[in-house]
Amino acid sequence: xxxxxxxxxxxxxxxxxxxxxxxxxxxxxxxxxxxxxxxxxxxxxxxxxxxxxxxxxxxxxxxxxxxxxxxxxxxxxxxxxxxxxxxxxxxxxxxxxxxxxxxxxxxxxxxxxxxxxxxxxxxxxxxxxxxxxxxxxxxxxxxxxxxxxxxxxxxxxxxxxxxxxxxxxxxxxxxxxxxxxxxxxxxxxxxxxxxxxxxxxxxxxxxxxxxxxxxxxxxxxxxxxxxxxxxxxxxxxxxxxxxxxxxxxxxxxx
Amino acid sequence: xxxxxxxxxxxxxxxxxxxxxxxxxxxxxxxxxxxxxxxxxxxxxxxxxxxxxxxxxxxxxxxxxxxxxxxxxxxxxxxxxxxxxxxxxxxxxxxxxxxxxxxxxxxxxxxxxxxxxxxxxxxxxxxxxxxxxxxxxxxxxxxxxxxxxxxxxxxxxxxxxxxxxxxxxxxxxxxxxxxxxxxxxxxxxxxxxxxxxxxxxxxxxxxxxxxxxxxxxxxxxxxxxxxxxxxxxxxxxxxxxxxxxxxxxxxxxxxxxxxxxxxxxxxxxxxxxxxxxxxxxxxxxxxxxxxxxxxxxxxxxxxxxxxxxxxxxxxxxxxxxxxxxxxxxxxxxxxxxxxxxxxxxxxxxxxxxxxxxxxxxxxxxxxxxxxxxxxxxxxxxxxxxxxxxxxxx
Ligand SMILES: Cc1ncc(COP(=O)(O)O)c(C=O)c1O
Numbered sequence: 001x002x003x004x005x006x007x008x009x010x011x012x013x014x015x016x017x018x019x020x021x022x023x024x025x026x027x028x029x030x031x032x033x034x035x036x037x038x039x040x041x042x043x044x045x046x047x048x049x050x051x052x053x054x055x056x057x058x059x060x061x062x063x064x065x066x067x068x069x070x071x072x073x074x075x076x077x078x079x080x081x082x083x084x085x086x087x088x089x090x091x092x093x094x095x096x097x098x099x100x101x102x103x104x105x106x107x108x109x110x111x112x113x114x115x116x117x118x119x120x121x122x123x124x125x126x127x128x129x130x131x132x133x134x135x136x137x138x139x140x141x142x143x144x145x146x147x148x149x150x151x152x153x154x155x156x157x158x159x160x161x162x163x164x165x166x167x168x169x170x171x172x173x174x175x176x177x178x179x180x181x182x183x184x185x186x187x188x189x190x191x192x193x194x195x196x197x198x199x200x201x202x203x204x205x206x207x208x209x210x211x212x213x214x215x216x217x218x219x220x221x222x223x224x225x226x227x228x229x230x231x232x233x234x235x236x237x238x239x240x241x242x243x244x245x246x247x248x249x250x251x252x253x254x
Numbered sequence: 255x256x257x258x259x260x261x262x263x264x265x266x267x268x269x270x271x272x273x274x275x276x277x278x279x280x281x282x283x284x285x286x287x288x289x290x291x292x293x294x295x296x297x298x299x300x301x302x303x304x305x306x307x308x309x310x311x312x313x314x315x316x317x318x319x320x321x322x323x324x325x326x327x328x329x330x331x332x333x334x335x336x337x338x339x340x341x342x343x344x345x346x347x348x349x350x351x352x353x354x355x356x357x358x359x360x361x362x363x364x365x366x367x368x369x370x371x372x373x374x375x376x377x378x379x380x381x382x383x384x385x386x387x388x389x390x391x392x393x394x395x396x397x398x399x400x401x402x403x404x405x406x407x408x409x410x411x412x413x414x415x416x417x418x419x420x421x422x423x424x425x426x427x428x429x430x431x432x433x434x435x436x437x438x439x440x441x442x443x444x445x446x447x448x449x450x451x452x453x454x455x456x457x458x459x460x461x462x463x464x465x466x467x468x469x470x471x472x473x474x475x476x477x478x479x480x481x482x483x484x485x486x487x488x489x490x491x492x493x494x495x496x497x498x499x500x501x502x503x504x505x506x507x508x509x510x511x512x513x514x515x516x517x518x519x520x521x522x523x524x525x526x527x528x529x530x531x532x533x534x535x536x537x538x539x540x541x542x543x544x545x546x547x548x549x550x551x552x553x554x555x556x557x558x559x560x561x562x563x564x565x566x567x568x569x570x571x572x573x574x575x576x577x578x579x580x581x582x583x584x585x586x587x588x589x590x591x592x593x594x595x596x597x598x599x600x601x602x603x604x605x606x607x608x609x610x611x612x613x614x615x616x617x618x619x620x621x622x623x624x625x626x627x628x629x630x631x632x633x634x635x636x637x638x639x640x641x642x643x644x645x646x647x
Binding site: 104 | 270271272273274275276278279417418423424427430431434435436437438532533534535536537538545547548549550551552
């Protein structure tokens with residue numbers, strides 16, 4: 001069983017953290033991952049920076065631009081991560097836009113992920129239909145779980161289709177928006193969370209976008225299996241640095 | 255070999271819709287409806303009426319006598335510069351605003367580089383009384399002040415794109431992000447034959463009025479519907495797509511594309527995507543684009559703000575890859591000289607984008623009895639400052 005699937009069997013609400021590889025400085029990647037695990041995080045999304053991150057708000061855009069300036073590339077990232085499984089046991093997911101993966105070669109990219117011990121991928125601009133037709137067999141060959149997004153606008157029919165193609169969890173985008181912290185969740189979100197919960201999907205759901213603190217984490221995980229924090233974490237490390245990450249994590253999971 | 259789009263939204267291996275799930279409902283709604291809506295008699299009627307009475311179509315097909323004499327061939331200019339707002343861009347914005355209305359949208363967003371598409375969008379929004387938001391790179395806002403003023407006068411809100419390189423590519427990113435944040439009431443009017451399917455096809459079909467008219471006008475003037483060559487400049491490729499459309503499947507008609515070489519193809523400051531680009535994904539579309547080995551999209555350069563897009567529309571990647579199209583690229587200097595020459599020989603000051611198409615004579619010699627039709631995509635008013643600086647006028 002893949003590490004993601006194992007983690008999803010645990011009886012707790014999961015906290016997943018997204019960060020941009022190579023940020024704040026190029027060689028922080030491994031330290032951030034190790035410190036997040038020590039702080040008690042359940043899962044990590046390692047963001048591959050891209051020049052044109054369409055689905056991201058200002059915070060992740062800025063961290064991506066900085067990471068690229070720092071010299072981050074796909075090859076550099078794989079090199080940084082080559083011994084990561086000697087120190088880290090929680091699931092690791094690579095999250096990035098499709099073009100850099102396409103240039104690296106999708107099969108070569110997947111092979112490298114397996115070699116390193118990456119468990120899954122999130123590729124916002126690789127549509128589920130194209131994945132199914134062209135890439136699913138490659139991902140499966142290397143034991144990688146591909147995670148798809150749904151939003152409040154996604155139709156029930158399409159959610160069922162996405163559920164049928166998924167074999168890990170479904171990434172529930174909390175509202176129609178790019179990434180970035182919101183002030184909180186309102187009625188529209190509660191209705192959406194309840195609607196999805198009532199669908200009894202095969203795959204558990206993890207909520208992302210707009211989660212920044214204990215309150216939004218709890219709201220999001222009332223029904224869902226877990227939640228993902230990105231922009232708020234990036235803001236934290238850009239002011240407080242990458243040591244003592246329990247300062248950020250503890251208030252959320254305690 | 256077919257040069258039209260297939261049922262999955264690809265031209266050969268190029269095209270598709272590589273979009274985040276957040277955009278899926280919007281793009282899918284458009285995909286399911288665009289052909290149906292365009293085929294409705296009431297749509298056709300309103301579209302054609304506006305093209306005639308508001309845009310001023312048909313645009314003339316003008317035999318350029320002195321230019322023909324100089325290059326010893328028969329040159330016709332398709333006068334898109336005479337359209338209302340001064341370029342071909344308005345053909346597309348008229349079509350898309352009618353589409354947006356029929357889809358029940360209330361709010362229009364657009365990206366713009368030089369400001370031509372922004373002006374054409376602001377114009378049709380004023381015409382229809384719809385809210386209009388135009389994203390424009392901060393750097394382009396400074397470079398294209400008169401067009402910014404036009405958009406404001408037309409009632410549009412111009413929002414500076416502050417991310418990345420702060421030019422056209424980033425304005426497009428910001429427009430797409432706006433659409434993600436406003437998925438229900440908003441239509442995104444893309445300004446070229448780019449973006450996720452069905453945009454390249456929809457924009458091409460709205461612009462295809464150009465080649466439709468060329469056929470009937472040429473029939474009248476030369477007794478044949480088919481020229482030997484059609485020529486256009488390529489930024490994203492909308493005026494080119496419209497100019498080629500009705501000739502795509504007739505291989506007796508040569509298709510010529512001119513890209514912007516900037517300061518030279520290999521100078522590091524260029525926008526010659528077909529030569530410098532590799533297959534990849536930009537703004538939801540699989541196509542040729544300029545990028546690093548690592549797959550990061552790079553910033554193109556051209557003296558003309560309307561040609562410095564790092565990709566080309568998927569139709570053009572297909573025409574290039576299959577050899578159906580002949581591709582050239584003209585440097586800043588060649589384009590500026592060609593623009594000046596047209597002014598001197600024919601009394602027409604072209605947009606600098608268009609001047610690139612006119613620079614084709616540096617690269618290709620035509621036969622005396624060849625009929626060569628060039629898309630005169632826009633007029634040079636907006637570029638006067640550039641011409642003044644370049645030629646010390
Ligand atoms: C006059 C003119 N021609 C050509 C272009 C390039 O666009 P496209 O390649 O979509 O025709 C522009 C873009 O701003 C333009 O203003």
